[in-house]
Amino acid sequence: MKPACSYAATHAASLAHPAGFWAAQAAHLHWDKKSAEPLSQDENGFYRWFKGGELNTSFLCLDWQVAQGRAHQPALIYDSPVTRTQRTYTYAELLDMTARLAGGLRALGVEMGDRVIIYMPNMPEAVVAMLACARLGAVHSVVFGGFAPHELAVRIDDARPRVLICASGGMEFDRIIPYKPLVEEALAKATFQPAHVVVCQRDFVTAEMQPGRDIDYQELLQAAPVPAVSVPATHPLYILYTSGTTGRPKGVVRDHGGHAVALFFSMRTIYNLEPGEVIFTASDIGWAVGSSYIVYGPLLRGCTTILFEGKPVRTPDAGTFWRIIEQYKVSVMFTAPTAIRAIKKEDPDGLLAKQYDLSSLRHLFLAGERCDPATYAWAGRLLGVPVVDHWWQTESGWPMLATLTGLEGMPAPRAGSAGHPVPGYDIQILDEAGQPVPPGTTGLVAVKLPLPPGCFPTLWNDDARFHEAYLSTFPGYYLSGDGGYRDPEGYTYIMGRVDDVINVAGHRLSTGEIEEILAAHPAVAECAVLGIADQLRGQVPAGLVVLKDGQTIGEEQLEKELIAAVRTQIGALACFRAVLVVKRLPKTRSGKILRKTLRQLADGEDFALPATIDDPLILDEIRAGLQRRGIGLAFETL
Ligand code: COA
Ligand code: AMP
Numbered sequence: 001m002k003p004a005c006s007y008a009a010t011h012a013a014s015l016a017h018p019a020g021f022w023a024a025q026a027a028h029l030h031w032d033k034k035s036a037e038p039l040s041q042d043e044n045g046f047y048r049w050f051k052g053g054e055l056n057t058s059f060l061c062l063d064w065q066v067a068q069g070r071a072h073q074p075a076l077i078y079d080s081p082v083t084r085t086q087r088t089y090t091y092a093e094l095l096d097m098t099a100r101l102a103g104g105l106r107a108l109g110v111e112m113g114d115r116v117i118i119y120m121p122n123m124p125e126a127v128v129a130m131l132a133c134a135r136l137g138a139v140h141s142v143v144f145g146g147f148a149p150h151e152l153a154v155r156i157d158d159a160r161p162r163v164l165i166c167a168s169g170g171m172e173f174d175r176i177i178p179y180k181p182l183v184e185e186a187l188a189k190a191t192f193q194p195a196h197v198v199v200c201q202r203d204f205v206t207a208e209m210q211p212g213r214d215i216d217y218q219e220l221l222q223a224a225p226v227p228a229v230s231v232p233a234t235h236p237l238y239i240l241y242t243s244g245t246t247g248r249p250k251g252v253v254r255d256h257g258g259h260a261v262a263l264f265f266s267m268r269t270i271y272n273l274e275p276g277e278v279i280f281t282a283s284d285i286g287w288a289v290g291s292s293y294i295v296y297g298p299l300l301r302g303c304t305t306i307l308f309e310g311k312p313v314r315t316p317d318a319g320t321f322w323r324i325i326e327q328y329k330v331s332v333m334f335t336a337p338t339a340i341r342a343i344k345k346e347d348p349d350g351l352l353a354k355q356y357d358l359s360s361l362r363h364l365f366l367a368g369e370r371c372d373p374a375t376y377a378w379a380g381r382l383l384g385v386p387v388v389d390h391w392w393q394t395e396s397g398w399p400m401l402a403t404l405t406g407l408e409g410m411p412a413p414r415a416g417s418a419g420h421p422v423p424g425y426d427i428q429i430l431d432e433a434g435q436p437v438p439p440g441t442t443g444l445v446a447v448k449l450p451l452p453p454g455c456f457p458t459l460w461n462d463d464a465r466f467h468e469a470y471l472s473t474f475p476g477y478y479l480s481g482d483g484g485y486r487d488p489e490g491y492t493y494i495m496g497r498v499d500d501v502i503n504v505a506g507h508r509l510s511t512g513e514i515e516e517i518l519a520a521h522p523a524v525a526e527c528a529v530l531g532i533a534d535q536l537r538g539q540v541p542a543g544l545v546v547l548k549d550g551q552t553i554g555e556e557q558l559e560k561e562l563i564a565a566v567r568t569q570i571g572a573l574a575c576f577r578a579v580l581v582v583k584r585l586p587k588t589r590s591g592k593i594l595r596k597t598l599r600q601l602a603d604g605e606d607f608a609l610p611a612t613i614d615d616p617l618i619l620d621e622i623r624a625g626l627q628r629r630g631i632g633l634a635f636e637t638l
Contacts, residue, residue: 006409007420010269014423014452022049022424022453026261029300030064031055032230035257039450044463047450049258050233057237057256058102058135059228061299062095065275070302073276077328078124080309081320082171083204089124094131094299097124097221101132104220108163108196112137112229115161115239117194118285119152119183121145121170122309125200125217126285127295129165130238134256137231138162141239141251144286145170145179146507146573151249152186155241156194158251158460165198165217169205173314180207233257239460240288242394243510244469245500247517251460252288252394259397260300262424262454263292266398267301270390270422271332271365272406275302278328278360282308282321282335283506288394289367293334297398306330312339319352326356333361336368336506337389340379341536350382361385363405367392368506369538370494373415391418391494393480394508395470398454400425400447400480401492417491424452429486434474442485444498446477502531502539507573511541511595514576517565518543523551523558528585528593532602533633542578542602542631544622546585555581578631582622588612602626604634 005013014021019039026038035053042048065075071092078087089097110116116133118140120126126142133140141159143152145167156164164187169178180199187193199207200217209216237256241249267273271293279298283290285307298305306328312321312335321343325333347353364379364387371389380387390402401418404410413419421427426448429437437443449471455478459466473479481501484494497503500512511529518527525548531539543562547553559579566576586594589612600607601623609616627635 005407007404007407008409010407011421011423015426018424018450018452022261025265026050026053026257028264029055029060029260035233044458044467046458046463046466048234048457049255049453050261053233053257054230055233055257055260056135056137056228056231057260057296057300058098058131060260061131061296062091062098063228065091065299065302066095068275068302070275073302074304075299076124076127076305076307077278078307078309079324079328080123081315082173082310083202087124094128096225097128098131098135099225099227100221100223101128102135103223103226105132105138105163106136106226107223108198108215108220110136110138110162112231112235114138114163115159116140117152117156117159117161117164118142118166119145119164119179120167120200120285122285122290122294122307123167123200123202124307125167127307130285130291130295134237135226135228137229137235139236139239141241142286142291143241144284144573145177146286146571148568148571149182149185149189150569151571152182153189154247154249156186156190157192158241158249159239160192161194163196163198164194165200166207168199168201168207171204171309173311176205178205178207231256234457238291240291240394242288243501243508243513245510245512247510247513250465250469251462252397252456253458253460254397254454255457258453258455258457259296262398262452263297264300266422267297267303269404269406270399270402272362273298273301273303273332276304277331278304278306280306280308280321280324280328280330280333282312282333282339283368287506288392288397289334292397304328311342313342313346317352318343318346319355322353322356322358325358325361329360331360331362332365333363334365334367337366337371337375338369338505338536338538340366340375344375344378345536353382358383363388365390367399369503370418370496371416376415386413388413389418391482391492396451396455398422400427401494411490414491417487417493420490420492427492428477429484429492430474430477434477437485439486439488442483442495445480445482445484445492445494446474447480449476449478451478502541504531504539504541504573504575505537509541509570509574513570514541514543514566514574517569518545518562521558521562521565523547523553525549526585528595528598530595530599530602532599532631535633537575540575540577542580543576544580544582544585544598546582555579578629580622580625580629580631582618582625584615584618586618586622587614589614598622602632602634604632
């Protein structure tokens with residue numbers, strides 16, 4: 001089913017006639033009831049795809065694939081060097097487990113529209129839990145296992161799940177992380193309580209069970225299988241929380257119909273994968289990349305997906321990705337640039353890659369953060385295949401800029417650029433007044449409405465925030481929060497966030513949230529958290545704090561306490577490790593902290609002294625402080 005059209009024609013058609021274009025794409029899927037109105041607007045004026053249509057994503061991922069003759073084809077390969085496990089699940093097996101777990105969940109009272117939180121690492125039972133929820137029309141919300149109890153509690157209170165499904169634990173390299181105590185702490189903090197906690201016990205850590213409330217996952221798998229429930233195309237499939245600019249995460253909603261159509265389209269046109277081929281997405285199911293391209297995309301397309309539980313390095317070495325490519329004959333691999341940098345650091349000459357047969361690999365896709373040209377070039381040289389940097393967000397759920405390897409006439413990828421607009425996306429670079437800027441000029445990256453299928457229709461329980469955060473700045477556009485530019489040949493470059501969001505090793509965090517935690521310390525009068533450049537993780541947060549008058553706490557002690565507070569409230573993944581006490585923060589005369597200037601200072605970038613700065617000398621003091629502490633690339637003491 002190779003699309004015959006060229007990239008240019010496909011993209012043009014998608015913008016000229018969105019409803020017709022996507023209705024044609026929807027026809028590739030099985031619908032219980034077809035939509036007569038592919039594109040509509042709801043009472044808020046928000047766009048909705050395939051209103052009136054009915055289908056079920058779990059059915060499309062499993063039952064439909066079995067009906068196409070894929071019962072005995074591997075659907076999911078679980079490869080977990082950290083637990084020394086490798087296991088293949090066929091489509092028939094995955095369907096059976098999913099249908100049974102769905103039966104078990106229904107016996108616990110889970111019905112269409114109920115929410116279920118899944119707090120598990122990359123393990124097959126987590127994927128089955130996602131698909132089982134989808135089967136019932138229940139709305140799952142996977143919470144990344146690295147988040148601390150406080151973050152889990154916030155999500156419990158927002159999603160109000162009937163059931164929470166967790167693993168007894170995860171593995172960080174060879175360190176066991178028991179999850180159940182974290183769940184108990186989160187439940188103690190949360191106002192809302194789920195009726196049941198389903199626990200998937202793992203060999204290496206046994207969770208204590210609370211009789212009555214807690215149920216063993218394996219027990220639920222004994223239930224009789226249940227069929228998929230036909231749901232409206234606009235019915236929510238899942239909620240995925242992502243960092244906004246404050247401590248309150250945004251619940252990105254994904255629907256059944258648009259999501260299935262978009263992901264199916266992307267599997268063919270962006271990744272150029274045929275049914276039966278193998279995709280290895282090295283991400284986590286708690287992130288949008290994992291949800292879309294470990295779970296739903298590959299299964300909707302009838303591919304084989306690799307579920308990897310481990311890290312790119314030290315599990316057991318920096319050759320683990322290359323071993324997987326050889327062992328499972330991977331056609332397409334997808335990871336974050338930070339993972340490639342981690343490998344490059346441990347194996348700079350790529351000697352480990354030479355030990356494996358990588359001839360099955362056609363493309364390496366990268367996303368999650370901007371890929372620096374040096375990493376891009378290194379990966380391309382090492383693997384001998386085109387490297388495709390492509391840009392997307394939790395909000396979009398699938399790529400917005402890419403090199404579409406399944407379409408003809410596509411300009412080749414270029415280092416530093418995330419490529420060209422994917423069909424369905426009218427991407428514009430705007431100035432502060434909302435006017436398009438000329439090629440080569442940096443501006444705000446926006447997408448003209450309507451967004452294509454697959455993108456979030458709203459935020460969970462918060463239409464007002466959806467409108468305010470994304471649509472209100474430039475009417476008629478979705479504001480991405482990223483800055484970038486387009487070159488005269490049409491390549492788009494995404495240069496980083498223009499808001500308080502930072503990317504730490506591909507993990508999206510809010511500096512505003514970290515600031516809220518620092519500001520809550522009794523000694524802190526004021527603070528600014530910056531995302532500063534880091535050679536491995538892309539960015540890491542660093543805090544500049546001003547003490548309250550009369551406070552005598554030492555810098556080292558305060559740093560220790562603030563690091564502990566961030567670890568407790570967000571989690572170790574924030575990599576918050578540096579605090580500098582300063583006398584004052586540089587501000588404009590109207591009192592706005594000059595964060596960009598501070599970041600440029602820490603990164604050693606040239607910058608013009610802002611004309612509005614109230615006290616220019618403070619920057620020299622901060623520069624000296626950063627240098628003394630080795631904070632920031634410009635001052636790093638190696
Ligand atoms: N559960 C518990 N703790 C976790 C965790 C999880 N799921 N994930 C991360 N952490 C902890 C780590 O143990 C570490 O703790 P420490 O400070 O006590 O050592 C801390 O969070 C930082 O983790 P991380 O950034 O993962 O550092 P690392 O040294 O373990 O690994 C990389 C570095 C670059 C190899 C790793 O970050 C990586 O693979 N990144 C790619 C991420 C990715 O694929 N993102 C996809 C988004 S598209
Ligand atoms: P997340 O929602 O966690 O997927 O993070 C989305 C953010 O990651 C985007 O807003 C960008 O800032 C960044 N990002 C993702 N992919 C890319 C890319 N290919 N190039 C540059 N930035 C990226």
